[in-house]
Amino acid sequence: MEKEQTWPDWVRERDNPRIAHTKPEALDDITVLDLSYKSFAGCYCSSLLAEFGAEVLRIEPPEGDFIRTCTPYGMLYKGEGLNYLSEGRNKFHISLDLKKPEGREILKGLVGQADVLIETYRPGVMDDWGIGYEQLGEINPRLIFASITGYGQFGSMSRSRMPDYDNITQARSAVQYTTGEVIPEGKSYDECPWAVPTKAGPWIGWVQAGTFMAVGILAALYWRGMTGEGQALDVATAEAYASFDDYATSWYQGCGAICERFGSLTTAAWLYCFAPTKDGAVFLGGIRLEMWKAFADMIGKWDEWGAASWTTNATFTEKEQQLKWSRLIFAETRKYTNKELVNMSVEYAKKGRLAPITPVVAPVCSPEETMKDANWLERGIFTPVKDPVYGELVVAQAQHKMTETPIRTKWVCRPVGYDNEHIFLKYMGFGPSKLNKLKKAGII
């Protein structure tokens, strides 16, 4: 065993994102057709595969995917929406009109050569076009056919006309209902429009669903490797997000309790909250009993609060206890800045009574502070990508690091149909004259 190196040094030498391009790619034997439309979940799913080297053919209608127009405040950069700009990564972009029979015939040709197809049309649309799972499965029995929609492929709501959007997923999962400020007593919503059920800002409803589907696709690929058989996969975005909820449904089933908003405290965990400070707020974490004790010690309350005698955190999660203890704690945290509290925790890990145990203290950052934090820069999260079309761009990347087959971002995005020539030649043998004809006919 290589003993001479410390563990961090050993890993860093092997998983630093800066050397990712020198390593092999895990999925470079896989071809993926991404037909997703009006859905960031689909785009995100295929990004996760493209990062691993899968050849993803992003298939859009000739006018482009509507999702490209879903951009903050309508802002475009070099003609592109900012969300799409960050998740077009590593994909080949081709155009194909699936509403035309000729377009669908070409798709069938691609399907015969593909491993995975991702689509997000309303259930039934692909079947009506003659390119549903059952039809394409005939052409390619090894095909993994992945559908991401709001309500899924079966069950009574699957016939709903309603489209799938992130905020709807956040609403239908029961997560939004339970997050938000508690309305002050005697006040109305009109007086406190901020004390309402609050969704997450980022498109978590979409990205988690796309990620679930990526996991499903990879599991289905493993099974295909064992048996040679493809299959159909079905993710309903609201189900996927609801499944992140750890405790609300068994709580309800056990005693009828409905999980309600609790501000920045946490119904099922103590110590676990945001706390105000002199210059902002910090997160405090001490779910493990010893960490809660360490926090009490760190702020000089070990004796006064009788921390030595605590035996479990479970009783501290009771509502009245949480309200009482959070008041006591906030009075203390207000005496310090974010930086002071963070340093106290780092120092406590070295010299405290319970060291190396120490509470989690994390500053609540604006994304601007996050993007400038030397730690993340060093870890390769915000390394600008030099894109041939869009220039040097910052997108978050390298979210997991691997010693053998690391992910990488080769390019961030492409305009609609940018890769038509290369891809149609490579897969369909269409040269310039044939492409011209197809273009004139509005098929690509």
Place this chain on the structure above:
Amino acid sequence: MAEETWKNYKEKKHFKSSPLKGIRVLEVCTLVLGPAGPGYLAKMGAEVIKCEIPPKGDVAREMVPFGYFFRGQAPGFIPININKYWLGLDLHRTEGQEVFRELAVRSDIIEDNLRPGVMDSWNVGYRQIKEIKPDIIYISKTGFGPWGQYAEENRPSNDGGAQAFSGYAWMSRFPGQPPLKNRLFVCDSYGALMGEVSVLAALHYRERTGKGQFISLSQNENIMRAMSWVWPYQQITGKVAMPAGNRDVSICPADTFLCADDTFVAIAAPAPEEFRGLCTAMGRPELADAPRFKDHLTRLQEENATEILKIIADWARTKTSEEVEELAEKHGFAASRLYTAKNVVEDKHFRERDFMTEVDDPLLGQYLEYEFPVMMSKTPPKVKWSVRPVGFDNEYMMVHLLGKSEDEIKHLYDCGALGKWADMDGRRPPPGWDGKAGLILARDREGKE
């Protein structure tokens, strides 16, 4: 919709194979970020052996909403620990480490979420395990990864810390209000899920090449990835990205509205036909053609978005959330009331799809649990059994998997390498347990007698 494909999905689920059949996972995980990942694999048929330090085990065994235990178990512990085997193994002890190594050579995947270097100090780190099992896939999920300034400071982390550090919480509030922590352990659950993307990609690579590898996932870095536009926006404009409450600044209209019955409804209608549908539903079809609203990019501009959202808000205040849902269905835009836990449990559609699936557990009895939310036509994920006390399957693991004799097992207990639960809520069996239900080996013996 492929009707033949999904016909009788729920009824036939348990007649079909599982996608990860034959894959064995060793888990040394605690709380949510760690256990949730192997939990996803277990629902897809992997054999997951959860190693806990006896007698108290996983800290999530105390994650109780307002102090409430569900049939003696912590609700926050249950959904992420389905279908697992339970081993009470003390890795501080040499004999415990030896047992772990015996299990490791029989495993495909190892997952931990302890602070970097801890597994190493127990002689079961990646470098030590790959000596005896070269193709092992080994993932370590932490706050900051094994290297970098925060890792060097050996900072602990958890979900709320990642919500804070990443800017996620800062972006998820109403303007002018203090940052708001999401009630979900979203950076945990989502970090765990992303971890499995890399684990399964590594499995694919191992099938091709015979090579294993080490993976590290930082829950902080992972949630940043989920924040898409925020980073290029800040780079391009030089401005900080701003929160906007329930309004989606990238989709218009998309917001949450207060209804006549004092409930809330989320609405989204950005695409041309959807927006037209909403305007028609509001009795204002002319708005769909107004120059400031007609085109999505124009409508998204601050002034126009504010105006149209105000129009919708005033209209929604005159309807119940149910009426808005009906109109959405009729006119083809999206709307949903804000579901509660009760709605999720009782939703007819979720039951029809078996997303909320019935468990008939020998220890916890009958209740509804989340299915892994990727329905698979030939290899459906399946919830089979629920959580167990610390060390509940020790005998089964030692005898069936490692072939140990009764004397050897006794020795492992005597030296403290093996252990069982503490006599506390969340650790011990549910009240009224008969001493047998759910025990695998006990049932084996009964069968022989």
